[in-house]
Amino acid sequence: MKRLFVCCDGTWNSDSDEFQGVPVPTNVVRFFNALSEHGDDGVEQLRYYHAGVGANEGWLRRLIDGAIGLGLSRDIRTAYKWLSDHYEEDSEIFVIGFSRGAFTARSLVGMLHHCGLPHEATWALVKQAWNLYRLDPKVPENLIRQERFRIENGKPPPVRFLGVWETVGALGIPEIVNLFGLGRQRFEFHDTTLSPEVERAAHxxxxxxxxNNFLPTLWTDEDGCDPARVTQVWFPGVHADVGGGYKETGLSDATLKWMIGEAAQYGAVFESEMLNQIANAGPLSPSAVHGVLHNSLTGFYRKIGFRPRSFPYLVKSSRRCSESISDLALARQASPPIFQAPYRPNIDPAAAVQVRVFASPLWNWTGIFMKEGVRYRFKVPEGQTWLDGDSASGAEGTPGNWAQRLFAWPKRVRGANWFELCGAISYPGQPGEAAVPPQPFYFRIGREVEIKAPYSGYLYCFANDATWAYWNNQGSLRVEIKESDGLPTGKGAAYAPSDEDLTAPATAPGGSGQGQPS
Incomplete structure (x- = not known):
């Protein structure tokens, strides 16, 4: 018997990553390094680490590989070959990944499900398995060919544990790659659903x-909603705060300790001296609760668009399918660090509350979690205005001049006035084509409206403007919001957003752009 660990790192990440001469490994590297060579029971633990796509390459190859995923297919085949060389009938398989490496890990498990695992396969047989894996599963003949390969060469092995941080984008491929259909066409055949061979999965x-190009790909099908097999936990932080890769590791230490704990429950054994180094990284430890939350909206990423993620209600015991909120997030919410406060406070609109909506952010966090089927009344007290450049308007906005009326397409909510107060519910919904999460549900507010929430999710508000024109917006409006049992009034029209809405930046929690009680 052996335990086999396949560890797949994220795009451009490797075990030699440094920042200003200081090592900044991801959690994949640290997980790999912490593994013991043998378990307490004497079982051998074999480890395989694969650097991320584009790592250890020249700058041009690094750019191309990272942008459109070249090399990702090679990485999956190489990991498949390693498993084939080392797997025995009673071996236990553990697969770990982060970011694009999480996609690699999940797709590797999908390949095992569809093609099985031959013993000590030649590279020619690996290529044959790969070509079969790429076949369209909606064609019955393709399923027959895959089954024949499994019968002749080896059945799908059980996967003891599949652990990933931050699988991102359409089937794991960042949205920006799909600019000309490149990413989706190249990678849509990959199967990242939860295979029946997986005993336990953690995300x-x-x-x-x-x-936008880091939208998460969750397990959302029937198998992915089985809490006995799957746990998907939301932690405070941005992409690399959760998966590792920053010099400051307060948050990523906690997510590493969580993943190690999950894997240990299924037999993985780690070096005690390594574990001692993150012993104080629990969900209530000050180093984790008050760890640095980095800003990923810099440089190029700020230019190509942002939008808030949909996550469950930030309260204790909140669940959505197999998703839950980490104790670390709730602890940070209750006791935010002095240098990054507040942290996503909740506001209950059961009694009338007031939030401040600023004109300059594309998304104002309100802290209000709207519940499906519940009515909400919005009202903006009289006498308030905000500025679009030098033009003042109230919450109802303005139709604009003749040019603005003629060229209304840049508006985020095209059926609403320029600079009209609008709302959006960030809800999970069903993933669209290639597992892309749905856009938020948009609605008009204006001076006053009452709506029945069609989905559950956090409410964001904004001034309706062209997505690139918020830099010259000024001012704010005080908005009264209350749950209501009355009949609907006002416009309250829902809006089916266009692709343009995908470029709408979001405001980070905290700071002047955040809607707060006033």
């Missing part, structure tokens, strides 16, 4: 990541 997710 760590970042509450505060807002980049």
């Amino acid at each position: 760590g997710l970042a509450i505060d990541e807002q980049r």
Whole structure:
């Protein structure tokens, strides 16, 4: 018997990553390093680590590989070959990954499900398995060919544990790759659903990541909602706060300790001296609760668009399918660090509350979690205005001049006035084509409206403007919000957003752009 560990790192990540001469490994590297060579029971633990796509390459190859995923297919085949060389009938398989490496890990498990695992396969047989894996599963003949390969070469092995941090984008492929259909066409055949061979799966997710090309790919099918097999936990932080890779490791130490604990429950054995180094990284430890939450909305990423993620209600025992909120997130909410306060406070609109909506952010966090089927009344007290450049308007906005009326397409909510107060519910919904999460549900507010929430999710508000024109917006409005049992009034029109809405930046929690009680 052996335990086999396949560890797949994220794009451009490797075990030699440094920042200003200081090592900044991801959690995949640290998980790999912490593994013991043998378990307490004497069982041998064999480890395989694969650097991320584009790592250890020249700058041009690094850029191309990272942008469109070249090399990812090679990584999956190489890991498949390693498993084939070392797997025995009673071996236990553990697969770990982060970011694009999480996609690699999940796709590797999908390949095992569809093609089985030959013993000591030649590279030619690996290529044959790969070509079969790429076949369209909706064609019955393809399923027959895969089954024949499994019968002749080896059945799918059980996977003891599948642990990933932050599987991102459409089937794990960042949204920006799909600009000309490149990413989706190349990778849509990969199967990242939860295979029946997986005994336990764990997924760590970042509450505060807002980049469009890092939208998470969760397990959302029937198998993915089985809490006995799957846990998907939301942690405070952005992408690399959860998966590791920053110099400051307060948050990523906690997510590493969580994943190690999950894997240990299923037999993985780690070096005690290594574990002692993160012994104080529990969900209530000050180093984790008050750890640095980094800003990923910088440089190029700020230019290509942002939107808030949909996550469950930030309260104790909140669940959505197999998703839950980490104790670390709730502890940070209750006791935020002095240098990054507040942290996503909840506001209960059961009694009338007031939030401040600023004109300059594309998304204002309100802290209100709207519940499906519940009515909410919005009202903006008279006498308030905000500025679009030098033009003042109230919450009802303005139709604009003749040019603005003629060229209304840049507006985020096209059926609403320019600078009209609008709302959006960030809800999970069913993933669209290639597992892309749905856009938020948009609705008009204006001066006053009452709506029945069609989905559950956090409420964001904004001034309706062109997505690139918020830099010259000024001012704010005080908005009264209350749960209501009355009949609907006002416009309250829902809006089916266009692709343009995908470029709407989000405001990070905290700071002047955050809607707060006033």
